[in-house]
Amino acid sequence: MEKGKKKNSKEKKQKKRNEEVQKEKLPLKSLVPPAKEKKSEEYRYLLFFTYGENTAINRDDMFDLIDQLNKIPTPPEKTRIDMVILSGGGYPHPAYQMVNVIRSKCKKLKAIIPLYAKSAATLMALGADEIVMGPQSELGPLDMQMEHPLIENLNISAIEGYYPFLHLYEKISSDFFPLALRLATQIIATTGIKREDAVDIAINTTTNYITPIVSQINPTIVNMCYRALTTGESYAYSFLYKYMFKDKPEQERMMLSKTTAHALVWGFQNHGQVITRDDAKLLNLYISYGENYDIFNMMYVITKEMLNILSTSPTDKAIRIISTEQLKQLLNIDSYLGYITFLSYKAYSLVPSLKESLKNVTDPKKISLALRQALSQSVTTLPPNMSEIEKNDIAQVSLELLENIFIKNFKEENALYRVIYNRIIREKTFSKKVAEIIAGRIVEAAKELSETIEIEIDKTPPEVISKYILQILAFL
Structure with a gap:
């Protein structure tokens, strides 16, 4: 019995020692509270793109933009830019490239539309993480302005240059062959000639009817307009994929970017069509209401008055940057x-x-x-x-x-x-x-x-x- 008790006593002591050793191996609980996560600093700037009513976005704007962006002293990872746009549009290539330059200078980019940003200006807005619009704000179709290939110093709308051809193509596809077939059937019924001959006569007659209309369309212009529109679609997809839809799963991100870019180009038939903030939301764009933006009314007053100044000034545009501290x-x-x-x-x-x-x-x-x-x-x-x-x-x-x-x-x-x-x-x-x-x-x-x-x-x-x-x- 005594031997059994001693054995049990040794086992208990050994078990206790094992527990103490195991405790030493466990991580100690720290009495020091974890360091609070440091709030990241963000420096906010307002970048104004204000154009007169008859002034287009063009390549020369890049020089003014770079001069303004060089005034930003803060690193890109701590910089937010609110891009305030008032423009009827212009050329897509400088618009696309200017936003790329802006994005290289900031981590966050918002597009503020107090009044209107049409055509190439809409493309610029698509390069933002979100777009702020009021009830009076409007975007427009991605209709690219381009120089007429045959007439010097004449700019044309790519949509309005391409859609007559597209409409005619659809009409020919839907009406030309049924019209020729009906005509051939009538010829056979009234003359009794062979079907092959009747079809030849019908096609020749219908072709002679269509040819004067088709001859009014210049294939060079149609081709240029088509390429301009597909370029705009490509630029829009690139922006949407990289920025606005970046947090979506990959497949959804690609699908949203593709369908939204396509709709903004091919879903409209007129250069001046209005896209309200509600319309823009239906196009999947990330829209914030101006009522929730702290200085939206002030931006409206400023851009409206700047537009008045430009109408009576030798200067036809204003690209300016200002920090919120300066504001x-x-x-x-x-x-x-x-x-x-x-x-x-x-x-x-x-x-x-x-x-x-x-x-x-x-x-x-x-x-x-x-x-x-x-x-x-x-x-x-x-x-x-x-x-x-x-x-x-x-x-x-x-x-x-x-x-x-x-x-x-x-x-x-x-x-x-x-x-x-x-x-x-x-x-x-x-x-x-x-x-x-x-x-x-x-x-x-x-x-x-x-x-x-x-x-x-x-x-x-x-x-x-x-x-x-x-x-x-x-x-x-």
């Missing part, structure tokens, strides 16, 4: 310029009544006294919640303006311009050239406001009054 700075400047616009308006609004009361006064001292009295009375009508600093600013700007008009006899517009220009220069924010441009626009704004929304002006934030000024800064 914030511009918004602050815009608020400041809006404040100057507000001051100018308040000062300018005093002019009509003073003109009436001082039309027979010539003594400078009496004029100066009248100006100060009018100004003092005007200040008392300002909103009670307005700060004393703002009230003093209005008083100073107004006094300078009124003295320029009524004592120094400047013309109203020149007096207003001088006051605004001096105020901007005093802040040392802009160069003289830029200050001149902005002062001119503020003069227009102050005069327009005084004529249109006199009642609402006191309730309108300065930023809203001058919202269009931001586009000047972005444009310059």
Whole structure:
């Protein structure tokens, strides 16, 4: 019995030692919490492609684009570009290549369409990871512009050059042979000649009917248009496969890229057809709503105003890049310029009544006294919640303006311009050239406001009054 107990005791001790050894072999539980995954940095830039109504995307745009992209200091893996496009289209090859260059500079690319991006501009949008569109936004078919092979300096639409041939081909396929067969049957019934002879007569007659129509189609043009459209389809497939559908399983990725690219080329018969955001979603494109994009309304205002500038400017396009940090700075400047616009308006609004009361006064001292009295009375009508600093600013700007008009006899517009220009220069924010441009626009704004929304002006934030000024800064 004692031997058995000793044996059991040895076995227990050995088992305990084995367990301790096994524990030593197990990985230790660390009391140090795992390091938190570092949030990846992302630097966001806005890249504007704004073209005048009659300006096409072309190869020269690459030089402007490279100049702008060279301003990006951040590495591609930390860079996001939001590409804001306003264009009626152009040539597909530079459009395709420009997006390839842009993609080499960033990890993420969004296409923002505030108004329209048609034809080659639609192709550019397909190179993005997603497309942001509002209810007013539109894409277009991948109809490629091309030079007419026979007529110098004439651009033609590939869709509109190829579809007449395609339509005629379909008509011949569906109607030509049935028409010849019916004609042959009638000839046999009325003449009794052999079937072979009747068929020959019918085909010759039908051919003579069709030939004048077919002869109007130039095979060189048809061939060029067909090749342009298939090139557009190939470019679209390449973009969709590499970027928009990259997260799909391989077979689905290929199928979506192929069907979407094909539909964008061959599913439309007119260059100007509109593809809304809902239409685009039906084409499998990744569409985000502008309502969910933080600055979509601002992009709409900027591109719309830039388009207005281009319509009266010797420059027919604008390719510009700006970081979101710069955008914030511009918004602050815009608020400041809006404040100057507000001051100018308040000062300018005093002019009509003073003109009436001082039309027979010539003594400078009496004029100066009248100006100060009018100004003092005007200040008392300002909103009670307005700060004393703002009230003093209005008083100073107004006094300078009124003295320029009524004592120094400047013309109203020149007096207003001088006051605004001096105020901007005093802040040392802009160069003289830029200050001149902005002062001119503020003069227009102050005069327009005084004529249109006199009642609402006191309730309108300065930023809203001058919202269009931001586009000047972005444009310059």
